[in-house]
Amino acid sequence: MDLRIFLVGFGNVGRAFSALLKDRVASILCSSGVNLKLAAVATRSKGTACHDEGLEISHLLESERITGRVDSSGQKGVLVGKPVVDMIEGLDFDVLVECSSPDLERGEPATSYIMMALDKGKDVVTSNKGPLFHNYHILSEIASQRKASFLFEGTVMTGTPVFSLFRRCLIGSRVLRIEGVLNGTSNFILDMMKRGSSFERALMEVQRRAYSEPDPFLDIDGWDSASKASIIAQVLMDAPFTPFSEISIEGIRTLDPDLFIRADRMAGSVRLICRVEKQADSYAISVKPEILPSNHPLCSVSGITNGALFMTDTIGEICITGAGAGPLQTAHALLMDILSLQGNFSRR
Amino acid sequence: MDLRIFLVGFGNVGRAFSALLKDRVASILCSSGVNLKLAAVATRSKGTACHDEGLEISHLLESERITGRVDSSGQKGVLVGKPVVDMIEGLDFDVLVECSSPDLERGEPATSYIMMALDKGKDVVTSNKGPLFHNYHILSEIASQRKASFLFEGTVMTGTPVFSLFRRCLIGSRVLRIEGVLNGTSNFILDMMKRGSSFERALMEVQRRAYSEPDPFLDIDGWDSASKASIIAQVLMDAPFTPFSEISIEGIRTLDPDLFIRADRMAGSVRLICRVEKQADSYAISVKPEILPSNHPLCSVSGITNGALFMTDTIGEICITGAGAGPLQTAHALLMDILSLQGNFSRR
Numbered sequence: 001m002d003l004r005i006f007l008v009g010f011g012n013v014g015r016a017f018s019a020l021l022k023d024r025v026a027s028i029l030c031s032s033g034v035n036l037k038l039a040a041v042a043t044r045s046k047g048t049a050c051h052d053e054g055l056e057i058s059h060l061l062e063s064e065r066i067t068g069r070v071d072s073s074g075q076k077g078v079l080v081g082k083p084v085v086d087m088i089e090g091l092d093f094d095v096l097v098e099c100s101s102p103d104l105e106r107g108e109p110a111t112s113y114i115m116m117a118l119d120k121g122k123d124v125v126t127s128n129k130g131p132l133f134h135n136y137h138i139l140s141e142i143a144s145q146r147k148a149s150f151l152f153e154g155t156v157m158t159g160t161p162v163f164s165l166f167r168r169c170l171i172g173s174r175v176l177r178i179e180g181v182l183n184g185t186s187n188f189i190l191d192m193m194k195r196g197s198s199f200e201r202a203l204m205e206v207q208r209r210a211y212s213e214p215d216p217f218l219d220i221d222g223w224d225s226a227s228k229a230s231i232i233a234q235v236l237m238d239a240p241f242t243p244f245s246e247i248s249i250e251g252i253r254t255l256d257p258d259l260f261i262r263a264d265r266m267a268g269s270v271r272l273i274c275r276v277e278k279q280a281d282s283y284a285i286s287v288k289p290e291i292l293p294s295n296h297p298l299c300s301v302s303g304i305t306n307g308a309l310f311m312t313d314t315i316g317e318i319c320i321t322g323a324g325a326g327p328l329q330t331a332h333a334l335l336m337d338i339l340s341l342q343g344n345f346s347r348r
Numbered sequence: 349m350d351l352r353i354f355l356v357g358f359g360n361v362g363r364a365f366s367a368l369l370k371d372r373v374a375s376i377l378c379s380s381g382v383n384l385k386l387a388a389v390a391t392r393s394k395g396t397a398c399h400d401e402g403l404e405i406s407h408l409l410e411s412e413r414i415t416g417r418v419d420s421s422g423q424k425g426v427l428v429g430k431p432v433v434d435m436i437e438g439l440d441f442d443v444l445v446e447c448s449s450p451d452l453e454r455g456e457p458a459t460s461y462i463m464m465a466l467d468k469g470k471d472v473v474t475s476n477k478g479p480l481f482h483n484y485h486i487l488s489e490i491a492s493q494r495k496a497s498f499l500f501e502g503t504v505m506t507g508t509p510v511f512s513l514f515r516r517c518l519i520g521s522r523v524l525r526i527e528g529v530l531n532g533t534s535n536f537i538l539d540m541m542k543r544g545s546s547f548e549r550a551l552m553e554v555q556r557r558a559y560s561e562p563d564p565f566l567d568i569d570g571w572d573s574a575s576k577a578s579i580i581a582q583v584l585m586d587a588p589f590t591p592f593s594e595i596s597i598e599g600i601r602t603l604d605p606d607l608f609i610r611a612d613r614m615a616g617s618v619r620l621i622c623r624v625e626k627q628a629d630s631y632a633i634s635v636k637p638e639i640l641p642s643n644h645p646l647c648s649v650s651g652i653t654n655g656a657l658f659m660t661d662t663i664g665e666i667c668i669t670g671a672g673a674g675p676l677q678t679a680h681a682l683l684m685d686i687l688s689l690q691g692n693f694s695r696r
Binding site: 172173302317 | 372376501509513519520521642643644645647648650662663664665666667668670671677680681683687688
């Protein structure tokens with residue numbers, strides 16, 4: 001069977017996803033009988049393109065590399081030029097893969113794109129935090145009404161299972177409390193500072209390696225962490241949307257240098273820790289640099305790695321750590337979400 | 349709908365599972381519409397009992413506590429006294445929950461029980477390592493032929509997701525290499541020795557707390573760890589069955605005391621580490637005490653906790669740590685496996 005993918009966004013993640021799709025399409029067809037086709041690519045600044053039989057991904061990547069646009073590859077049969085919303089509305093496809101540029105302030109236009117696709121009863125897969133942070137409950141309600149799947153493992157911890165861990169593995173378990181190291185950039189900076197670097201040099205290094213968000217203040221001032229903690233709280237703890245103004249956020253821009261000396265003395269580490277705790281009838285969400293002792297499961301979460309510690313009502317504490325950043329990892333997260341749409345992909 | 353459970357074994361795990369079932373049955377019915385019924389209990393040394401409408405679990409637990417038997421509760425309509433195999437053969441049920449006494453040497457009689465149930469096309473859930481270690485490939489083949497589910501999350505890491513993590517979350521990912529702390533008893537002993545205890549005192553303490561296997565040599569000499577490493581290798585890496593004689597096994601009974609001094613000097617920990625590595629056309633499985641440096645993800649896996657580090661071909665390294673022992677945790681693992689048999693239990 002064919003599965004037609006509508007890709008929104010062709011930045012680092014969109015390109016990495018397309019390249020991964022090209023690499024994997026044959027082996028996925030062989031192992032599962034599902035033929036993944038890139039039916040359309042839509043962007044706001046690089047044009048749009050679609051093809052009934054699926055776009056030729058190598059041409060698309062090459063043309064974007066040279067011209068900066070997706071509508072110039074000259075593939076036979078390719079239609080170009082319509083606005084994104086018209087394409088979502090008008091085209092036939094099976095799954096929308098949303099990775100347009102992030103907007104933590106409002107979650108737009110991604111929220112509108114996702115809503116349109118779900119409203120059509122189409123499955124949606126995204127790595128975009130904005131729509132989840134602002135509109136998880138609304139989007140998930142629409143998905144449920146329209147019997148569509150809405151998956152977003154790539155939004156937090158870049159494909160290291162968090163949401164599917166509870167939905168598909170720890171079935172019937174409730175999350176009572178969360179601690180997490182959810183921002184790779186600030187964790188990388190803290191590790192460099194532990195080894196004696198200044199904050200400024202560490203920030204330059206992490207930007208040079210392109211780990212950070214385009215606006216590094218989102219990382220270092222704790223906004224990215226706060227949005228992820230809130231997403232986990234909404235999805236796994238049924239917390240309502242909590243605006244930034246009601247989250248206690250402290251970043252790593254102005255740290256007491258003494259913190260690293262004290263951490264060193266106890267063989268611990270300074271980490272930017274997100275916490276979610278359920279209180280009587282509310283949820284306390286916070287982001288704050290803390291010293292973790294050496295026996296804390298998140299102490300060894302180093303560099304751009306992420307980690308989350310969950311207190312469950314069934315088997316106690318569970319901790320999972322893994323990839324925290326990177327377009328390729330995010331692309332894998334999107335592809336795994338797509339594969340999980342097909343029950344029959346799952347190995348026995 | 350009713351889901352009729354056939355429970356084999358009424359030791360620590362069987363009793364904990366029954367008690368958990370009793371506690372959860374109402375909330376599961378309410379949240380999913382599935383009515384879990386304990387249709388039968390069969391043991392080799394405590395008798396057998398079954399009831400068309402489901403056994404009264406509190407009577408069963410009480411009668412076993414007083415008389416040591418499951419066939420003496422005097423519940424109306426209860427049939428007692430048939431051999432286990434006749435009951436599996438003759439009774440109608442939906443899922444076999446196998447937690448009879450462990451036998452790492454041959455995996456019997458559990459393997460036969462499981463095989464009979466799968467052959468009837470019935471789903472099987474187990475926490476019993478023996479059948480998995482010796483006969484995973486055979487049992488999984490029968491399950492596949494008979495379109496039955498065969499789940500065993502409780503065999504390794506006591507319900508902390510390992511198998512479902514790859515089958516249901518990291519879909520399409522291959523495991524290239526594994527490191528694990530898979531035996532809670534030896535890990536608890538190593539932690540006590542780190543704090544200055546002798547091996548003998550630590551062993552007595554862990555036995556007093558009833559964490560260890562009935563034969564503690566299975567834990568401390570590495571056999572339990574080796575069987576679990578082999579199970580993971582078979583299930584997640586397609587390794588063939590590897591007999592103990594072909595696994596390199598070193599336990600913790602005669603440790604060089606200098607090991608702890610060296611570990612302390614580098615702020616590390618001594619852990620009994622299982623490794624599985626795929627080589628050209630074979631698999632190297634080993635169990636050995638090692639010093640892990642403080643930045644190793646398994647260094648902080650303390651006490652009876654377990655942990656496993658997987659190198660994947662998609663998103664790199666993933667580490668998961670959690671419960672490593674305990675009848676209640678194992679009972680939760682069995683129940684989660686049962687719940688996952690019903691796709692509709694899964695939260696959206």
